[in-house]
Amino acid sequence: MSADWFRRRFLPRGPLPAPRPPRPRASPVPYRRPRFLRGSGSSSGTADASRRPDARPVRSPVRGRSLPWNAGYAEIINAEKSEFNEDQAACGKLCIRRCEFGVEEDQEWLTLCSEEFLTGHYWALFDGHGGPAAAILAANTLHSCLRRQLEAVVEGMVATQPPMHLSGHCICPSDPQFVEEKGIRTEDLVIGALESAFQECDEVIGRELEASGQVGGCTALVAVSLKGKLYVANAGDSRAILVRRDEVRPLSSEFTPETERQRIQQLAFIYPELLAGEFTRLEFPRRLKGDDLGQKVLFRDHHMSGWSYKCVEKSDLKYPLIHGQGRQARLLGTLAVSRGLGDHQLRVLDTNIQLKPFLLSVPQVTVLNMDQLEPQEEDVVVMATDGLWDVLSNEQVARLVRSFLPGNREDPHRFSELAKMLIRSTQGTDDSPIQEGQVSYDDVSVFVIPLHQGQGHSSH
């Protein structure tokens, strides 16, 4: 993505063109549930007509079907919010092949060996909005993008330290020292590959949705195990945590209009055209009205972490760029997340104002060094969409994990049973640990990844 591209795409010089009505050239993305749920009940995945909490089934893989590392999975559809479950999930083995370079003179000639060079595992959750299509495309595509991006740099992952030149050819004798001084490690190549894969997947989704005349976007939370490390990449408001006997550690941060306020206000400051005179980029405790004119009220601008007072002018009465609190906070009155995939066509209702320039598809990546961690039998990573975290805190989830696992050591499906129990805990049943009235009506999807099972699984 270049600056020129950004300007051509988002800053037309003349009056803004009307949004193009999508002209479908391909068939719509068919709705589906994750492949690993096959045989586990209603294949349409839509809930039955009533959608009472007790009538919505919690689904998980059939007994006998095992996911990577014997991970558990469960999901529930929302309570009448949408026809389809807009969450999607994917997992599997990640096989990275090595591209052998020819001799130096023939560097353009590559032999793609079919040899598996590096294997890892992959678990992903996608929480869709504006329709299920983007999440389905992401579930179908992101792992392939990641494999491609990893294969493009896998030669650099061979050595203890990535070489300056991918070919391994040393042009300057002190190149290894430059790389050393920058502190560049193999894991930085995996982080870079994850960042590039999210961007590539976002482009694929943009093209596919345009071709099929569909719309929508999704968040993406991905865990990847590779060479003794677990990488967690997040773009959106899903969350992953590590739960051990005496530790609860967040492995991701949420990206919402509130958590990314300064970045979003900064872009509106640099390119006020993006707001088309319809929004104010300033933050106030509430939307201002005529009575506030001339008064000094609390406000924040892009450069501020603290608050100050400003004298209210007429332009401050416009609708705020970021409005609402907590789960109600919206970007341009439209979107509850500030990172994710898709949404290429999304505009503010009845305007030409586009959401996409304010959205990032780049994930934040955290790295868990499994070798250092020495995982114990009941150490797990819990990954879930926001429907779980809206009603359960990290500590509550950790307590549920610790209370469930020790009593179920003999059950080979205990991690899926745990995932199901976590979901049932969000449905306001009698034995639920959540407060009265705190019930999730959203789609909820949960992976429970037992780290001990991953010991020795990674090759090379």
Add this chain to the structure above:
Amino acid sequence: MSADWFRRRFLPRGPLPAPRPPRPRASPVPYRRPRFLRGSGSSSGTADASRRPDARPVRSPVRGRSLPWNAGYAEIINAEKSEFNEDQAACGKLCIRRCEFGVEEDQEWLTLCSEEFLTGHYWALFDGHGGPAAAILAANTLHSCLRRQLEAVVEGMVATQPPMHLSGHCICPSDPQFVEEKGIRTEDLVIGALESAFQECDEVIGRELEASGQVGGCTALVAVSLKGKLYVANAGDSRAILVRRDEVRPLSSEFTPETERQRIQQLAFIYPELLAGEFTRLEFPRRLKGDDLGQKVLFRDHHMSGWSYKCVEKSDLKYPLIHGQGRQARLLGTLAVSRGLGDHQLRVLDTNIQLKPFLLSVPQVTVLNMDQLEPQEEDVVVMATDGLWDVLSNEQVARLVRSFLPGNREDPHRFSELAKMLIRSTQGTDDSPIQEGQVSYDDVSVFVIPLHQGQGHSSH
């Protein structure tokens, strides 16, 4: 600062005008050392001709002159790097007066009471570059800017929670609830005032330097005590740490081209004009050369935390926007810090490329709740310019503090003695804890603030 202003200032449409030769309309800012050093030796503050480490005097306030909270201070001039000591310091009592509002109908009519409403204390270090003028102006000015900014919001600091309207007048009955939901506390007003004060001071310095035909910039590290809290605001590469018997806690982060790489690359991505075709915004382990053309080499762009490989094109051979490692890292080949005050006229040598759009004057503010901390006799905050931290780690400083204070309980000047000892520890003397060859030739200035002395000092 508006986007229009930014574009007019930094993005002229025609060819860039030559930098205006400064036309002095005011007399130069006179060189001086901090006022509280009066009577403590050579008043010029320049070192004697030899500048051998053992000949450069460590200066601190004369015995009998006490700083706020009985804080200690010491400084040493650099070893022949510049004629003057480019560090500056300031401290004092901060008296915030209350502006009484008239009755509602007369809101434009204000009575400025001379009553002291709120008092606090202030300690500040400024590390100049390109001449001493900016740091002197900052030491003369920033506390007044801060007082003005605090007085502008002090009415909002009266109540337990800042009111939506500064007047206290409630226009919407649920206004307190909106403020509560945003989690806005009194300390957010102080943080906002610090952020605004740094910006105001930066503008003053810009005007004053232009008027006097001088140039230069400085970092700023400020500690402010107010209503039971200690606020540490930092813009640049100075550092403050809290040292307690069993805890060492950083109270600031450094802002350098390396730590702010993504923000700086992002601006160059959005406005490539700022680089005038002379620099590449991409990061490589070293500067590329002709032999690298067509090779795949390690690189990072603005959206990346990780690293990847790219095929080298001709434009990648340009000088990098950020170049060098660690203490040698430079922004546009020119500046070692990415935040601070001044530098309005600074351009890349022999070009019209301006540094200022890449620099931020906004500080990052951390808050220490003194009431919760319950400071003990020997709990101190150590604030120092980068000359100290270049050769001593936080842990080394903490060890020196803990080894010095208990044996010197009877000395009323022990905190200045400690500051002097810390500085001597950077000069490579026999009993120095630093490694062979790790000697500071830079200006070094140190405040040691004993927190126990601050107990009960703050009013209201």
